[in-house]
Amino acid sequence: MNYVDLHVHSTCSDGLVRPEELPNLAVKVGLEAISITDHDTVAGVERGIEAGREAGIEVVPGVELSTISGETDIHILGYFIDWRNPELLSVLETFRRKRYDRAREMVRRLNKLGLNLSFDTVVEIAGDGALGRPHVAEALVRENLISNSSEAFDRYIGYHGPAYVPKYALSPKDAIRIIISAGGIPVFSHPGTANRDELIPGMVRDGLMGIEAYHPMHPAELRRYYINLAKKHGLVHTGGSDYHGEGRGIGQIGCEMVPISVLEDLRRCLRMRRV
Numbered sequence: 694m695n696y697v698d699l700h701v702h703s704t705c706s707d708g709l710v711r712p713e714e715l716p717n718l719a720v721k722v723g724l725e726a727i728s729i730t731d732h733d734t735v736a737g738v739e740r741g742i743e744a745g746r747e748a749g750i751e752v753v754p755g756v757e758l759s760t761i762s763g764e765t766d767i768h769i770l771g772y773f774i775d776w777r778n779p780e781l782l783s784v785l786e787t788f789r790r791k792r793y794d795r796a797r798e799m800v801r802r803l804n805k806l807g808l809n810l811s812f813d814t815v816v817e818i819a820g821d822g823a824l825g826r827p828h829v830a831e832a833l834v835r836e837n838l839i840s841n842s843s844e845a846f847d848r849y850i851g852y853h854g855p856a857y858v859p860k861y862a863l864s865p866k867d868a869i870r871i872i873i874s875a876g877g878i879p880v881f882s883h884p885g886t887a888n889r890d891e892l893i894p895g896m897v898r899d900g901l902m903g904i905e906a907y908h909p910m911h912p913a914e915l916r917r918y919y920i921n922l923a924k925k926h927g928l929v930h931t932g933g934s935d936y937h938g939e940g941r942g943i944g945q946i947g948c949e950m951v952p953i954s955v956l957e958d959l960r961r962c963l964r965m966r967r968v
């Protein structure tokens with residue numbers, strides 16, 4: 694059996710592995726293809742594709758866009774997007790700016806709570822990455838203000854934490870439209886964590902083409918459920934590890950054993966939209 698991993702993060706967002714190194718890691722665990730799907734950025738796509746060429750593994754261009762519906766975070770994956778599409782790039786630039794302001798606001802709130810965290814440390818840890826809560830958490834650890842990063846989420850920057858600041862996000866409908874107009878296939882990312890399946894029919898009307906079924910947060914029966922739900926709506930199903938690097942996130946690269954037929958289905962979907 695041949696396997697792929699269609700959900701991998703790099704240092705361009707909140708992953709710990711550089712896009713240049715991901716293809717080698719993937720080859721080591723025997724994968725046939727990966728997709729680099731960073732949060733709200735495509736900065737790692739070309740770097741990953743080039744490294745993939747050298748390592749002899751396919752790297753599918755991808756992105757994972759942040760959207761919000763009511764109070765729920767809904768992530769939308771975009772596969773085979775044109776990462777040079779001007780509209781996509783301009784939306785991603787807005788994300789970058791807003792994430793910077795948001796991280797600064799979280800630091801301000803932490804300071805008010807008596808934690809002497811410097812914003813510079815957060816920026817340094819994020820490097821070129823799309824600034825996110827994992828970077829804030831790691832900065833708190835580095836400055837010895839907490840003992841590990843899950844403490845940051847539990848006490849301060851988790852959803853209802855005192856220093857939590859919501860993210861700038863699109864509506865699912867806008868994210869779907871932007872992905873489609875950049876030539877990509879929009880896929881509902883880890884729907885089990887959103888627990889808002891009632892949104893799916895509307896998203897399908899807006900152009901959703903797939904549902905992520907294989908994901909570390911989905912137990913086996915949920916995986917089967919989403920594969921069937923995708924079939925019911927005439928969608929493809931996809932999957933991946935949501936790998937963020939050692940000690941960050943829960944999945945190891947390749948852990949989801951996603952059959953290569955999933956990638957073939959995605960490609961078929963891509964051909965169908967182009968006729």
Ligand code: AMP
Nearest residue numbers: 707824825826827843846851860937942
């Ligand atoms: P952000 O996009 O800045 O809101 O950060 C979201 C990221 O934080 C997710 O992609 C995870 O990598 C990480 N994350 C969210 N909740 C937790 C948690 N409770 N513990 C550890 N990491 C988390």
Ligand code: FE
Nearest residue numbers: 702707732937
């Ligand atoms: Fe993440």
Ligand code: FE
Nearest residue numbers: 757768882883
């Ligand atoms: Fe996600």
Ligand code: ZN
Nearest residue numbers: 700702757935
């Ligand atoms: Zn992800």
